Amino acid sequence: MNRLLLLLPALLASTPARAQEKPEETREVRIFLLDRTTPERAVQDSAAVLTLERKAGRAETYLFARAAKGATPGDGTASPGLIRSLVSTPYFVELDLGNAAPAPRKEEIEPAEGKDKAAAPLSAQEVLRRARKGTWFARKLPLSALSAPFTATVTIRLGNLTFTSEEFQGPRAGDERTEEIAARVGRTLEALRERSKDEVVFMDLRPVVVELLRDLSKLAPAGFEDGSGAVEKDRQWCLAMARAIEDACYQGDAARIQELSLQCEPRLKEMKSQLARIKGKEPPTDPENPPTVK
Numbered sequence: 001m002n003r004l005l006l007l008l009p010a011l012l013a014s015t016p017a018r019a020q021e022k023p024e025e026t027r028e029v030r031i032f033l034l035d036r037t038t039p040e041r042a043v044q045d046s047a048a049v050l051t052l053e054r055k056a057g058r059a060e061t062y063l064f065a066r067a068a069k070g071a072t073p074g075d076g077t078a079s080p081g082l083i084r085s086l087v088s089t090p091y092f093v094e095l096d097l098g099n100a101a102p103a104p105r106k107e108e109i110e111p112a113e114g115k116d117k118a119a120a121p122l123s124a125q126e127v128l129r130r131a132r133k134g135t136w137f138a139r140k141l142p143l144s145a146l147s148a149p150f151t152a153t154v155t156i157r158l159g160n161l162t163f164t165s166e167e168f169q170g171p172r173a174g175d176e177r178t179e180e181i182a183a184r185v186g187r188t189l190e191a192l193r194e195r196s197k198d199e200v201v202f203m204d205l206r207p208v209v210v211e212l213l214r215d216l217s218k219l220a221p222a223g224f225e226d227g228s229g230a231v232e233k234d235r236q237w238c239l240a241m242a243r244a245i246e247d248a249c250y251q252g253d254a255a256r257i258q259e260l261s262l263q264c265e266p267r268l269k270e271m272k273s274q275l276a277r278i279k280g281k282e283p284p285t286d287p288e289n290p291p292t293v294k
Contacts, residue, residue, distance in 0.1 A: 026140040027098040030073055031064055031154055032131045034083070034092035034224065036122065039130035048137040049155040050095075054148055064137035073132050080128055083221045084166040085232070086156060092224045093154050093165045094128070097146055121227030146171060166217040178222045179279075181215050182272050185238070188212045189261040189268070192245065196254040205249045205257070212242050222275060231278070234271035238264050 031048045035041055048064040067073065073096075081096030122130075152168040192208055216239050223232030241264040248256035 025143045027143050027146060028138055028140050029064075029098055029146070030067075030081070030094075030096040031137040031156075032073075032081075032094040032096065032128075033135040033156060034094055034127060034131050035134070036090070036092075036127055036224075036227070038134075039122070039127045040134040042133075043135045043158050045159050046135055046137075047157045049157075050139075050152060051155070052145060052150045052152050054150050060145065062139060062141060064139045067136050067138050073136060073138070080221075082168050082170065083224050084154075084168055084217055085220050085223065085236075086163040086165055089163050091163065092220065093156060094131070095152070095154060095168055097170060123227065124225040127224075166220060167214060169214065169218075176218070178219065178275055179272075181218050182268070182275060185212065185215045185219075186265075186268055188215065189264055192261050193258050196257040209242070209246045209249050213239070213246070216242055219271075222278075226274065226278060231271055231274045234267045234274065237267045238271070241267075 029050070031050065033043075033046075044066075046066050048066075050062045050064060051059060052062070053059040081094045083092055083094050085092050150170055152170060154165040154168070156163045156165075188208060188211055192205065192212070195205060195208065216235060219231075219235050223235045226232060241260050245257055245260045248260060
């Protein structure tokens with residue numbers, strides 16, 4: 001017995017450290033399906049899958065169940081999460097990583113004179129508010145999975161149909177102005193034309209094409225906010241050209257890259273004009289609560 005008591009401290013010291021560690025901190029992540037025409041639409045047979053990939057190439061997949069009826073996704077006082085479109089659909093998806101800042105104060109823009117108020121498209125804020133009553137998904141994820149830089153896609157299953165989102169980038173390092181992103185797209189197209197004039201290999205052009213696609217995806221919130229659909233139409237056209245440029249890059253077709261980048265310019269210019277017009281219609285912002293672009 002005395003010998004056992006003498007050995008007890010050594011046994012305790014040899015206990016695996018993992019057993020003494022605290023459980024890893026988690027955060028609730030939410031995914032919202034954004035349908036501009038019927039934001040509150042609830043689809044019973046649905047699920048979402050979040051795929052996270054890090055620079056090291058390690059990918060993790062998480063299944064999200066549809067939120068239970070009556071669940072409340074926050075009090076509506078936080079800024080929207082990251083927004084991307086669901087490819088080849090008129091829908092968008094919002095990825096809320098659970099770390100949003102308080103929402104900036106922003107007044108609703110009244111419809112222009114002579115327009116039927118009831119016929120005017122819903123504002124982005126109203127769509128987001130109603131979407132909280134519609135189809136959304138939630139799951140707690142380890143905080144470590146969201147702290148390191150990652151890219152992500154969301155796949156939504158609605159019955160027998162599945163839709164995949166454009167790429168998300170996280171964690172959010174800071175908000176960028178829409179105009180800055182659009183201007184960067186123009187510079188990237190110009191860079192592609194210049195580089196493709198010389199004898200370059202695929203690996204020299206590929207990173208530029210990746211940045212082009214990512215910047216166009218970052219303009220998705222502007223496409224969502226524009227109720228007329230004009231911005232999103234031009235953005236999707238530019239995305240189609242960017243994907244065609246990517247194919248030409250794989251094939252090493254420099255002439256095709258130059259041709260496609262030139263074709264993209266007029267639609268990019270029109271999109272910039274639309275964004276400028278929308279911004280001109282917005283009321284003056286509160287300097288203490290500037291609006292943000294996700």
